[in-house]
Amino acid sequence: MMIDPFTLPKAELHLHIEGTLEPELMFELGRRNGVSLPYADTDAVRRAYRFGNLQSFLDVYYRACSVLIHERDFYELTIAYLNRARAQGVRHVEVFFDPQTHTARGVQFDTVVGGIGRALTEARRQGITSHLIMCFLRDLPVDDAMATLEQSLAHRDVIFGVGLDSAEVGNPPRKFREVFERAINAGFRAVAHAGEEGPPDYIWQALDVLGAERIDHGVRCLEDRSLVQRLEADRIPLTVCPFSNVKLRVVGTLEQHPLADMLEHGLRVTVNSDDPAYFGGYVGENLAGVAKALQLDDGALVQLARNSFEAAFLDDAARAGYLAELDAYSGANRMS
Secondary structure, eight states, rough: SSTTTTTTTTEEEEOOOOOOOOHHHHHHHHHHHOOSSSHHHHHHHHOOOSSSHHHHHHHHHHHHGGOOSSSSHHHHHHHHHHHHHHHEEEEEEEEEOOHHHHHTTTHHHHHHHHHHHHHHHHHTTTTTTEEHHHHHHHTSOOHHHHHHHHGGGGGGEEEEEEEEEEEEOOGGGGGGGHHHHHHTTTTTTEEEEESSSOOHHHHHHHTSSOSSSSEEGGGGGOOOHHHHHHHHHOEEEEEEEEHHHHTSSSSSSGGTTTTHHHHHHTTTEOOBBEEEEEHHHHHHHHHHHHHHTTTTHHHHHHHHHHHHHSSSOOOOHHHHHHHHHHHHHHHHHOOO
């Protein structure tokens, strides 16, 4: 393998900004904001990152978010991620955020969007483009999601799309039909988490009930042959997160990950980091790890990067520019 997964030009399409909160920044913000944490030090935090399932991760994740209070906190969190992403070849990122996690604690919606949005604007001047996607917490009432959507309408200049995340089992996409219908009518693009711990039927619901244009995770699609055919025929992107799937026990090991099979079925798969501070690596580490575990060749890595740009919500000119850069990069590596 001659392609370097860390310098390969790519887009990242499945990244929760709250999930980039590294322990060092967590403690710094906790001290600054007077928020006590149930950990003695950063090593103790990392020892807590042994998860049995999605819910056990979410319990730790939401507790850590308590240190995020002021606009400066959200700005620093986002800038820290963007700097790492740029160093790992990311040219375009579509960032998820969970406003309900913060507004439920009394943090103003404007505070959250203001900090994240300022960081994204600064990063664009330094060569990394982005979109901001607001996710609804599926384990909270639908009315709460609708109220959050109404708050977001004043920030249409910053928020590009909507998604659906949090505890999947027992919270089918169809619950949020009216919320997504309202969001799409307001001009938001739509994605949804489905088929991670939930069944393939949740992927069908995300597509046909919510109108999702992209499926986040989707690794259980292989259990349904007709669904695989639908995803291939319609070129529906799947934003797969290998390290996350192992950490949350969706698959046992990276060697058992279905990514290679998904590629063989012609699915538009991308590799992403999900919540990298908790799962052991950013997008470069995810690509390198899965390439080694599944013995992916350079052609597969380039295809994954190509898929990421083709699956992104980019205009034609921007997409063409990024694909030309990718072609030049892969051509230069073939000759070296």
